[in-house]
Amino acid sequence: MTFPDAPDGLTLRPWHDDDAPGLLAAATDDELRRWTSLRVDDLPGAHRWLAEQHRGWADGTRYSFAVHENGSLAGHVVLKRPDPHARAAEIGYWTAAHARGRGVARRAVQAVTPWAFARFPDLDRLELLHQVDNPASCRVAVTSGYALQRTLAPWPPTYPGEGHVHTCPRAAAAGTARLGDRTVRRLGFGSMRLTANPDRDLAVRVLRRAVDLGVDHIDTAAFYVSPGGTLGVGTGEKRYAAELIRAALSPYPRDLVIATKVVAAAGDRPATAAELRARVEHNLRLLGVDTLDVVNLRLKRRDTASLGEQFAALAQLREEGLIRQLGISNVRPHHLDEAQAIAPVACVQNEYGVDLRDPATTTLLHECERRGIAFVPYFSVAGTGREAGAAQQTHQAVSALAAAHGVTGHQVRLAWTLRQGPHVLAIPGTGSVEHLEQNLAAGSLRLSAAELATV
Numbered sequence: 525m526t527f528p529d530a531p532d533g534l535t536l537r538p539w540h541d542d543d544a545p546g547l548l549a550a551a552t553d554d555e556l557r558r559w560t561s562l563r564v565d566d567l568p569g570a571h572r573w574l575a576e577q578h579r580g581w582a583d584g585t586r587y588s589f590a591v592h593e594n595g596s597l598a599g600h601v602v603l604k605r606p607d608p609h610a611r612a613a614e615i616g617y618w619t620a621a622h623a624r625g626r627g628v629a630r631r632a633v634q635a636v637t638p639w640a641f642a643r644f645p646d647l648d649r650l651e652l653l654h655q656v657d658n659p660a661s662c663r664v665a666v667t668s669g670y671a672l673q674r675t676l677a678p679w680p681p682t683y684p685g686e687g688h689v690h691t692c693p694r695a696a697a698a699g700t701a702r703l704g705d706r707t708v709r710r711l712g713f714g715s716m717r718l719t720a721n722p723d724r725d726l727a728v729r730v731l732r733r734a735v736d737l738g739v740d741h742i743d744t745a746a747f748y749v750s751p752g753g754t755l756g757v758g759t760g761e762k763r764y765a766a767e768l769i770r771a772a773l774s775p776y777p778r779d780l781v782i783a784t785k786v787v788a789a790a791g792d793r794p795a796t797a798a799e800l801r802a803r804v805e806h807n808l809r810l811l812g813v814d815t816l817d818v819v820n821l822r823l824k825r826r827d828t829a830s831l832g833e834q835f836a837a838l839a840q841l842r843e844e845g846l847i848r849q850l851g852i853s854n855v856r857p858h859h860l861d862e863a864q865a866i867a868p869v870a871c872v873q874n875e876y877g878v879d880l881r882d883p884a885t886t887t888l889l890h891e892c893e894r895r896g897i898a899f900v901p902y903f904s905v906a907g908t909g910r911e912a913g914a915a916q917q918t919h920q921a922v923s924a925l926a927a928a929h930g931v932t933g934h935q936v937r938l939a940w941t942l943r944q945g946p947h948v949l950a951i952p953g954t955g956s957v958e959h960l961e962q963n964l965a966a967g968s969l970r971l972s973a974a975e976l977a978t979v
């Protein structure tokens with residue numbers, strides 16, 4: 525069994541019997557007795573508590589770790605999973621008196637969270653509970669990525685006061701990054717594949733499941749439509765991805781960012797400002813909103829000399845309040861300079877993946893990090909299959925890593941994508957709930973530097 529990665533200066537390992545004296549010393553602290561249920565009064569009591577932890581590991585109900593800092597016992601963190609079929613599990617922790625004020629609890633919770641999601645692929649979310657009148661615990665929860673979800677009524681005598689339930693959904697395991705003036709989870713969702721299947725209810729289920737698992741960044745376009753559209757598939761009535769998003773998710777959650785895009789050309793000529801306005805308005809209508817969160821100007825061809833006129837037209841629509849933030853897509857590095865000279869750029873969207881590494885896009889990826897711009901690669905799963913999808917791809921190093929970690933090659937591709945920089949936002953696309961869940965599980969797959977170097 526693997527253990528959580530050690531976060532800056534901490535070591536997490538299962539409790540040993542020879543931790544008993546350290547445990548007893550920590551447990552005699554009044555603060556700790558006030559806020560936790562830990563009751564250890566003597567050495568036999570310490571051994572009983574340690575035996576309980578060993579039983580938890582053996583029967584799979586609790587996975588507890590002694591947290592050490594610079595060789596001395598600094599605290600405890602535990603994943604409690606009394607029901608192996610439940611989609612939620614609880615994280616608990618305490619910090620020894622001498623180690624308080626140094627972020628030990630936050631670092632320990634942040635280490636156990638991705639470990640728990642990776643170890644238990646069936647988990648949808650983790651919960652952290654604390655008493656309402658303990659603001660320090662509230663801070664630990666929030667700074668560890670556990671948002672306040674609800675308040676619990678008192679449950680005397682064990683819990684005489686109200687409690688807070690904080691939760692961390694699966695999509696949070698990959699962390700967050702800036703998207704212009706918003707912060708979003710690094711694992712988002714691309715909606716292009718949703719229209720491929722005529723089963724409307726399935727598309728709605730996929731979208732709701734994505735948000736349920738914590739996705740707060742969805743990519744779309746008015747030309748993601750079947751039949752026809754970008755994928756060139758389908759029969760029957762027109763199904764727009766943006767309209768499916770509206771049907772599934774409106775009224776939209778407050779923290780959801782929907783990014784869309786408009787193409788900068790009309791046939792073989794550049795699009796006019798009026799045409800771009802009409803495209804933006806079409807997106808507004810399909811999504812049922814007054815303002816689009818993000819609009820990417822998508823070049824039809826990457827070797828287009830200039831995007832200045834079209835980007836300026838979108839900047840004008842931003843001034844008018846139809847668009848909140850702008851991005852550019854399918855571009856070369858000089859386009860970024862050109863766009864930034866006109867208006868702020870929140871993101872750059874280019875194709876990029878294990879086997880799709882155009883050197884100019886690699887330059888752009890690094891330049892985005894330097895300039896504080898989100899880089900949002902597409903085809904990170906499909907790779908060279910592009911619109912045709914992921915079915916055909918094979919890659920020796922990816923397959924070897926997949927076998928070593930017991931995951932799929934698609935998950936390795938996503939984990940690799942997320943390792944390309946802290947500013948990279950993945951938007952894997954799928955029309956399947958099962959693939960969606962696998963893609964979000966890839967957020968807790970950690971590839972080492974040596975493993976990355978093999979790809």
Ligand SMILES: NC(=O)c1ccc[n+]([C@@H]2O[C@H](COP(=O)([O-])OP(=O)(O)OC[C@H]3O[C@@H](n4cnc5c(N)ncnc54)[C@H](OP(=O)(O)O)[C@@H]3O)[C@@H](O)[C@H]2O)c1
Nearest residue numbers: 714715716743902903904905906913914952953954955959
């Ligand atoms: N800016 C642009 O010009 C541009 C261009 C293209 C796309 N995009 C955006 O980027 C998003 C991502 O691109 P994409 O959807 O084309 O490609 P992708 O995410 O790289 O891969 C999607 C393909 O992989 C399959 N797939 C996904 N997850 C899988 C899994 N866990 N196991 C097996 N197969 C899996 C999908 O099939 P299933 O449906 O069967 O899962 C589909 O064939 C799009 O949805 C769209 O929002 C932007």
